[in-house]
Amino acid sequence: MSADRQAQEEEALVLESIYDQDFKINEAAPDTYHFTLRLDEEASDNLRSPRLVVIDFHIPEAYPSSTMPVYEITSVYCGTQKIDASVREEIDTNFKTMFVPGEVVLFEWINWLKEYLDATYPEEEQQQQEVQQPEDMETTNDVDDSTTSKIDSSLDDECPEIKSGESLIDRKSVFVGHVATVNSVEQVQAVRRKLLQNKKIAKATHNILAYRIELDSGVIAQDHDEDGETAAGGRLLHLLQILDVTNVVVIVSRWYGGIHLHADRFKDINNSARQVLETYGYIDDTKGKKK
Incomplete structure (x- = not known):
């Protein structure tokens, strides 16, 4: 040696x-x-x-x-x-x-x-404050009202329309998926900026991001950001690869509820992502492929 x-x-x-x-x-x-x-x-x-x-x-x-x-x-x-x-x-x-x-x-x-x-x-x-539930989110309906509606992107010309899914709650942790159609990395960044203008989303413990974009050359540009949730971004990107979706960015917001979920958190993140992709027609639920 x-x-x-x-x-x-x-x-x-x-x-x-x-x-x-x-x-x-x-x-x-x-x-x-x-x-x-x-x-x-x-x-x-x-x-x-x-x-x-x-x-x-x-x-x-x-x-x-x-x-x-x-x-x-x-x-x-x-x-x-x-x-x-x-x-x-x-x-x-x-x-x-x-x-x-x-x-x-x-x-x-x-x-x-x-x-x-x-x-x-x-x-x-x-x-310094412990989080039991996100601020102003004492009930499931509060989460739905604030995060599952369309995000207003009219103030950012570069930002595509953003749509959010239903909240998934697991042992007080809350997960919400967001999706947008994108054709450039600049649009991915615009989507992230616009989401973070929502105070509740900005206060999420993690906002995990992954995107895949098909370039004119046919090459797939893809990347992810774990935002401190180790290994979650890579798993989210892998889900997009398996589903074979392109020209899309998915961000999953997680608000930590005070109870460790261990490996289950990865399942919740991917389930939230898949749910929002299915809801807004990015994949065929019966085949698991994009339409």
């Missing part, structure tokens, strides 16, 4: 012991680590918009002797605030500065990143 490989394995073991389930080695690609940085620690599950950031670390063969890890921040938001270009640039500059050839650096990166993001995105007063 090379010295680099031994250093990599020892570092991974240490990080696993420190961060437990927040640090995971990709079984299909052992040189990729998936890390969830939680600024709110154990309280994050009880917050409307937990401050957390998801990072993938890709470990090159020559790390740490000569090459630093490649990292990818997959989160778009930290809490309710977007991780903008200036923040990403600051992170990149400091990561490069901290790397010293021959020395492992991931633990140092994580510690610095936690302090930096905690200062950049301070805990908001509303974040």
